[in-house]
Amino acid sequence: MGGQLALDRPLAGDFHIAFDGVRLSLGRREVFRGLSCGFLRRQITVVLGGSGAGKSTMLRLIGGLERPDAGSVRVAGEEVNLLPERQLFRVRERIGMLFQGGALLDSMTVFDNVALPLREHTRLSEAEIAERVGRNLAAVGLPDVADLFPRHLSGGMSRRAALARSVVMNPEIVLCDEPFSGLDPLNVRRIEALLVDLSRRAGLTLVVTSHHLASSLRMADRIVFLVDGRAVSGSPEELLQSPDRRIVDFLAAESQAEFDPSRLGDEPSSRPAAGGGAS
Amino acid sequence: MQPSPARDLTVGLFVLAGLAALAYLSIQVGGMEYTGPGGLQIYATFEEVGGLRPRAPIAIAGVKVGQVSAIRLDGDLRARVTLDLDPSLQLPVDSSARIVTSGLLGDQFITLEPGAEEDMLVSGGEIDFTESAISLESLIGKFVNDAGLEEEK
């Protein structure tokens, strides 16, 4: 049933992640004007919205990479917007983030990339690290690429490698920024299945931003729809049946884009920059 | 930037080459150290040092054996020059020091002439026999004066 989701003084324990009255302007553009919504534990929530609606920004706010001009962002009980950078590790060690395009370090092999958090933050022996990395790479379907560099991988493969890196420290929360963008339908299905499987098995709180209507509706337990700088949330069914004009228009436009080849150019491109710096 | 034995080897070679270059410049080109513990530091007092400056070379029979490290005025308002010499030098106590000019218009340096005594100078010792710098102006002045006196006769 459309309309704004009112956070009636939510119990802190209910929402693993909660936005309350968040305002944020980037440059001259007001991105959020009173954003309030919550993400439940152990659930898969997909954030939908048009280009520029602020989906990526929302994830960055959760991770503390951006700070709101007003309002609060609570993650696992901590008010992330108030913590100084040095103390954010307390929250970040419970979060794994999959960036658009993967954002693997292009000067290191896939193995070293996935092993990086383990080497930096744990005292595991190299043998234990190798076992863990191997297991995670196998889980995302990349058992053989450990010695390759990110520039040798396809978009889908580097996305999956980055996913392995984001879960290797066993986080509670995994944030995925447009994991399906720029991928062919086969890879979209693959990653969707992977995300669902991983999060069910590990009991993750998964937040995914996406353009891809079909996978979103399939995989989501809840949907958060960003529009006009605010959020509307509900179950996928509720969203599909919503009479809200903006939601209806959005659904119509997006489903058309997915099946109409001539409109494929409208899909925002998020192909990662090929290569990267000197190596 | 993957670690590899080959890369580490080249870095090691680079560092060695660089250090060798630094060593060459410091030791071979930069010159021996004449000061410090064990260095032979002698003093000599002159009426006139002329254009002598610190770091000017000191030679015996044309061979460089040290350099001037300091020039100061002493209590009698004469110039007291500190000579830093090669520590292995054996210089008799009656040696003399003379300020000479290299060429006619060149830099000034000190030349030492060893004496005949058997006792050697030690650090802190004094050279008693000194000959001051000859300045071109006073030479010319003297020449003109003498010529003038000749005329008057």
Next chain:
Amino acid sequence: MNAIETLGFRTLMLVVHLGRLGVFVGRVARASVLPPTRLRRFVGEVFDVGVLSLPIVCLSGATVGAVLGFQSYVALSRFGAAGSVGSVVGISLIREFGPVLTALLVTGRAGSAIAAEIASMVQTGQIDGLRMMSIDPVHFVVMPKAWGMLFAMPLLSALFIVFAIAGGYAVVVHLLGLDPGTYLTSLEDSVNLHEDVSQSVTKALVFGVVVACIATYRGYTSEPTSAGVSAATTGTVVVASVAVLLLDYVLTSFWGI
């Protein structure tokens, strides 16, 4: 009035940038004393800055030395002082041309590469990725690069000077017929460890610090766009080159004589 406004604005922005640069350098300094040591990455950076700059440094050194030897010989011959060529070449190389030219060459080659690499890491989200993994990007990326350049610069400067002395030797002795003993002894007699060589090494170290700070700062604070990467690179070369030349003047007058 607009021109004056712009001038005022730009002056203010310059001060702001200097302040930010200072804060950034403070972060790098702080990161330098915190564990882990990152020795592996440091060695990799010495490779990137030092080893990869060797060809251009040595080639330029030999060429500059040859030209310097030639010109000095010609000029000094007019005064009958051709025998002093060794000392002119040696002193000017060690005190000035060695550290300054090496710093300019390294700025163009390694400084721009560092700025570009860090800037493109910003652009592709790798820096944010490190932050999300609770790894300080300044500690992981910037600090080893800064120390790598600081360490490599005096070594490269010394190699430049040695190659230049050799270049001067080749021209003056083999081409112009000066006696090799004269060249080398006038060189060795006039160069002093305390005054000249230590000045040379100090300058090289200072230049290394300055270029490293500017290159890493411009890369780290660049806009996450392709234009941002290019601005970081060209800006580094311009700013660092000017800084090196200005600092050279300051250091030279500080050393006196």
